[in-house]
Amino acid sequence: MITVDAIVSQIQEVLEQLQPYFLMHGGRITFERYEESTGTVHVALSGSCDGCPSSGYTLTLLVEAELKKEVPQVMRVVASGLRDEEDEE
Numbered sequence: 001m002i003t004v005d006a007i008v009s010q011i012q013e014v015l016e017q018l019q020p021y022f023l024m025h026g027g028r029i030t031f032e033r034y035e036e037s038t039g040t041v042h043v044a045l046s047g048s049c050d051g052c053p054s055s056g057y058t059l060t061l062l063v064e065a066e067l068k069k070e071v072p073q074v075m076r077v078v079a080s081g082l083r084d085e086e087d088e089e
Contacts, residue, residue, distance in 0.1 A: 002073070008034050010071045011041055018063060022049055029063065032080065039075030041067060055079065 012031050022029045027049025032042040043063070049055055064077040 004034070004036050007036070007071060007073050011067060011074065014067050014070045015043070015063070018066060021062065022047075025049060025052075027052070034074075036073075039073055041074055041077045042080065043077060044080045 008031075011034055015029055015031050019029060022045075025048055027045060027047035029049065030044045030046065032044055034041050043059075045052075045055055049058070052058075059077050059079055064074075067074040067077060
């Protein structure tokens, strides 16, 4: 069985590999925490990415997709400050 520490390490590795994409656009992505019970990864976006209208798409199409592929325990990714569509319903 894989430990939470090992999962967090894998998540951080993937985010580090994706960092150049964010830096190219004048921003950064930072790991905040992982919720084992829900498989949710919490990140913070900063720089140009903070408040960017495309941030939601980037999280889903790039970050979440890559994390789900590389770390099967990840179910979703949310960013601090971004509205969660599921919470609006």
